[in-house]
Amino acid sequence: MKQLSVQNHKLTEIGIGTWYLGEGSQAQTNQEMAAIKAGLDQGINVVDTAEMYGNGQSETLVGQVLKDYQRTNIFLISKFLPSHATPKAMKKSLEQSLRRLQTDYLDLYLYHWRGGTPLAETLAGMQALQKAGYIKHFGVSNFDVADLKALLALPGGQDCFVNEVLYNIQSRGIEYDLLPYQKSQGIACIGYSPLGSSQGHYLDQKPILAEMAAAKHISVQQLLIAWVLRHHEVITIPRSGQKAHMLANVAAADISFTADELAQLDQYYPAPTHKQPLEII
Numbered sequence: 001m002k003q004l005s006v007q008n009h010k011l012t013e014i015g016i017g018t019w020y021l022g023e024g025s026q027a028q029t030n031q032e033m034a035a036i037k038a039g040l041d042q043g044i045n046v047v048d049t050a051e052m053y054g055n056g057q058s059e060t061l062v063g064q065v066l067k068d069y070q071r072t073n074i075f076l077i078s079k080f081l082p083s084h085a086t087p088k089a090m091k092k093s094l095e096q097s098l099r100r101l102q103t104d105y106l107d108l109y110l111y112h113w114r115g116g117t118p119l120a121e122t123l124a125g126m127q128a129l130q131k132a133g134y135i136k137h138f139g140v141s142n143f144d145v146a147d148l149k150a151l152l153a154l155p156g157g158q159d160c161f162v163n164e165v166l167y168n169i170q171s172r173g174i175e176y177d178l179l180p181y182q183k184s185q186g187i188a189c190i191g192y193s194p195l196g197s198s199q200g201h202y203l204d205q206k207p208i209l210a211e212m213a214a215a216k217h218i219s220v221q222q223l224l225i226a227w228v229l230r231h232h233e234v235i236t237i238p239r240s241g242q243k244a245h246m247l248a249n250v251a252a253a254d255i256s257f258t259a260d261e262l263a264q265l266d267q268y269y270p271a272p273t274h275k276q277p278l279e280i281i
């Protein structure tokens, strides 16, 4: 699997999403842990979680999985809620996340989405955590261009590592302005919900997807993941609680498209031609 260089890190272009994992029965949780392990064993080195997911249950599950792996081989991401965006509340959130994750640092701590706390205060909180060694990097999620510009205008805001946003074949608005802006500023992009989230709820699966997938002898989900990776610019973080799906998703990294296939998909899922407000799930 290809790796993208972000600052001094080599991150696999497929990471592991973990929303809704760890919330079911013990048997289900065991199955989800096996799925994550299968992904890590295939070489994935990015894991994405958040204090919000299952009120910490996702972090707890990730912590149990990571016990069996060399911590320094994993790029571990978690997020704090907008209601915890002051330096004091953020520190408390991080301490709880670290406890659940059974680790003493995060590789990346994200501001989950922008709330009412002055951005300078939130930035100061993230910088303090970084200086203290609790987090290697900080970043944001669900920031549109104006939000990012406001962050980058603050002293030290340019150290923002990543902006994690919705990106799939249907939700392409970021291609118009946000993605080019991030590239110009050296801020990596993680695209979430490549499959349209749970049961593809946020993605209208037009017949072209099944038709093209069948012609390529792949699944629709593999097509959707491969589509996000087509330019090797965005890290995608599909979530699966099933080992077979995880392995299929990893295999999607090797799927490519002809220019004609991409043009066909563009007809049904067109690239943006004007500014669209950032979509959020």
Ligand SMILES: NC(=O)c1ccc[n+]([C@@H]2O[C@H](COP(=O)([O-])OP(=O)(O)OC[C@H]3O[C@@H](n4cnc5c(N)ncnc54)[C@H](OP(=O)(O)O)[C@@H]3O)[C@@H](O)[C@H]2O)c1
Binding pocket: 016, 017, 018, 019, 020, 048, 049, 112, 141, 142, 164, 165, 191, 192, 193, 194, 195, 196, 197, 198, 199, 200, 219, 221, 222, 237, 238, 239, 240, 241, 242, 244, 245, 246, 248, 249, 281
């Ligand atoms: N920063 C943010 O605000 C934000 C927002 C949303 C999501 N995220 C992150 O992005 C991650 C991914 O997004 P998501 O969880 O919304 O959804 P997603 O990855 O787009 O889709 C997950 C759904 O796809 C199914 N699936 C996965 N692989 C499959 C395969 N090979 N074949 C068939 N079905 C498959 C899963 O079911 P099975 O479990 O049965 O495979 C699940 O129902 C999240 O888990 C989270 O880490 C971040």
